[in-house]
Amino acid sequence: MPARGDVPNTIKLLSELERSWSMFTATWKAVDLFAGMHIWQEQDRSETSSSGASTSEPLNGMFLSTASAGLVAFIAATIGGGGVVVAVLLSVLVVFGTVWTMTGVRARRDVPCFKVLKPIDGTPSEVFLYLMNINNYAVWDASIERASVIHTIDDHSDIIHVVYRPVWIWPFWVTPRDVCLLRYWRRTEDGSYVICVQSTVHPECPPTHSVVRAKCNGGGFIIAPRNQVTAQPDELTSMVTHVVHLDPSGWEGQLLKRFNMVYAFLRPQVLALCGLQEVMEARKYVCPNISEEFATATAHAEEMVASMSGNPHGDNANDANGGGSANASPLKELPTSVPRAMWAEPDSGAMLVRGPDYLTDRRKVPSAPPAFRLVGVDLFQSNKAIEHIAGRPDNIIQQELKRHDAEGTEMPFTFVINFVVPGSPRLNLVLYYQTPHASVLQDGSPFAELMNDFLDGTDEFRNERFKLIPCIVEGSFIVRQAVGSTPAIIGKKLRQPYFRGRQYFELDVDIASSAVANRVVGLVTGYTKKLVIDMGFLVEGQRADELPERLFAQRSLIRLDCPLGNSPSPPQKPHSYDKKDYGYGYGKKDHGYDKKDYGCSYGYGYDKDHGYGKKDYGYGYGYGDKDYGYGHGGYGKGYDKGYDSYGHGYSKYDSYGYGY
Template structure:
């Protein structure tokens, strides 16, 4: 569910797109504004006029594997960090939860960084994931912890929210590992523009944001100067973290993962200095970037990305009228673009899928109209996780009209929380599934086959940038990432996706739920094509979820 670094395209997206980028059309427009020590500094100019802040990133290629770079960045070893990190060299591991996120405490001396006289200390959390393609993502956010209250003689400051993305690069030499390292952070707009537009703001180069942007260059030089580090084990920090992991975490909100996110996202009650010459980050505001809406007419997909329904569905049978107004779920269908707490259907042009020649050149194309039609969405909650929803008497599938549908694909995304939530998507075919088609092999195949082909592509269209980074834009084989259970009966196939079966997926969903009322989320379902005869892929179904309210979920008794 994670993403690689965004591809830079200033001239719009062509219909064809290579596989190294994400699987969603990117709405950022990254422009290189500086080069520091061989590392490029980019600004997101497409969203820089939001008035709330600006996203910038440092990008560099490092001659080491992603595993090695990940270990260097996460390790709190003071001796090693002193060689590359000008800001967070003095780190102490305070707490860890589930081996995927921790809290660290640090200090820095203003003599080496800022023009301020008081010593500074800080607390921030680090949460990390490893994607199915081997890409690491690290989220760093200011935090509060009971073990580290304000310290006498130090001024408590906050480190800018930032992310690391570490992706392996293919190399012609099997003995030469290389990776692309990207650090993205949010900076106060006023201070950044002063530094970008002229050279009369030397104070910026003594700030926390500048020190963060310099970390990629620091890691690059450190690894280049210490070739022996490439032979070190990359599991040492993992082992230390797992030894410290425990259930009795001492965060301000000790109710484990879900509340943990609320705690670190909330602003501190301490009286922070709002402005260090208007350059430091404005901690009291959250950045929400308005993404560009997808207009199907302005970006029509190529013909070979549209599914041929006659191949997948039985053309000898008459098509049934699938009028969504005839079907009802517990979540409302959107009335217009401004509607909230609702769902809508969309075409697949915002998603990238495998084209006819993918096995030869890894080319992806824009998706076309989905093969199946989204007719209803249920937003449910219960004390225990909900399974086999299609068998429930209140389910759409069990209704008189639902039983007449030729085929229904029921996707039950089980979201672990208190209470447990289920997002149930009902996709219908207007004709029966054709024998020996790709869809038929999936619907009536083995669970092993389904696990190897069931693919989800996520996209946060609107919302806090840190959540976008966590969710990413890369397709995920759900059957390989989490536990999926399949129920094939009558005219339907239900897929129960247990998000809680993976601690990584659970962490991502916990973060999403903390911001869900301000998010617009697009999802696409695809059956992955692995053989020449199965190409091109097609979009099986899509959905847009607009600012969903957890409180609106309908209680469903087992």
């Protein structure tokens, strides 16, 4: 393998080599038509100067020659007194020998190259990113059994291993083939993308006995944008050219070449663009969440049964996992700070998870729709790292709990993921997910059992199981290379505290706890306005009874504007916890809290709760007739010099306040 420092020269040499590839230099002729798509075959140089009639002469001559030889052999054997059986056997041998001799020229020729062109929905960058994701190969290409990346060389090249399915060609199945490919790509000045593949060798990808190692003589994809002159504003399509130049190899490959059956073998690969078109076009449509509709129907049925039995609230008790009552309210989006246009839920089928037999066959399958739905995204700045965001009195979760209490309903169980991003200022990206109904956690499925184990388990168990699947859908090569697309158990690398409250569970991801993650996120933060980032969350199944896996949540951030977040919920000031930002002791004016409920000089928290972070901040209470306020968990210094009618306890140390 070339050294990393030699990669630019290697890519330059490969680009020079492309000039001799049939992919770029061949003359083509149409050989088939499928669903309105022409299939083109490389035209042999000897055919370029001849007519179509003359090209059929060798075939006619072979037919006449073999028929004549067989007839002569049959007559000779009959006259010689050998009998009919001997005559037939001799004729067959003569015909076979004649065909084998006359097809020897074709067997010595190179395997022809095949090409198809098809318009695909999506911009060139979208199509390119989808094609580059190795996990998508088996989704859109029916000829591929599995594919994997063996070695990443640099930002523009890697080594991949592809295993093809067996092909039926009457009267037998052709043994499966595999290839070890050098894949490299580039973007041209006109906005096109070129992906090239050719066979190579790699110590981590040796040939095996179960499949035949085929040889790729140079193929790939060319993804071209529309002509800007003729393109319509709403037409986001790309012209994709797929070139297949694969030698089947082996004794079966020799037979395929002799009898002109190579195209029949390669046809599933050639028609793979039809699958790509279907996948890309399907992304334009809404994916119906059948599981959610089924859960809602089940809930209505439970309500009817409960009402008929005289138990209007059902038999299930409420719990912190969202064990719901019959009056649980339907899901609706929360009034969070990030605009709706900047977040969405991607197609879950594009993310592969462990299948039901993964422990034996190591096969991954598309995930079922997520059990939790994304209902809101918050992004805001602060001067200190904020954890347990859902427990803050001003957070949307606490506000929703109060609203549901006032309406006599129950807030759906909410899973909160809080990414604490270091920097100046610090950022908090908060994702809110809710269950459409409690049944998704109570239906006895492997997902429900594993999810309950996660919610009720220890932090060690959670750290070993919480898995993140990243995917940069749209962005630069640098960011895509830095982030990657490999699933990760982030609890093994980052500090990941957990918090549980009434009808919610919060998981915080402390990016600052890892220097590597800090650098990667710092790189991504500078490109967020140009990125489309998909991310899936799941609990890893490690036992047979925990499979298949299922995403419990996912999200797509679309060109997120990081500076937009200044405060989690206006009209309050930014939650910086800076003593200069808050006046201590006059809660009604500075903090807007009800004078009857709060008398603490710091202005945070309920009168019994002492707010959040009681170990970090002391609250000097102005209640009672004692002449000083003490800080719960803090220093509690700063004597009161009097009380007003509201009991707010003015501090003579106004610039410092209590608890510091």
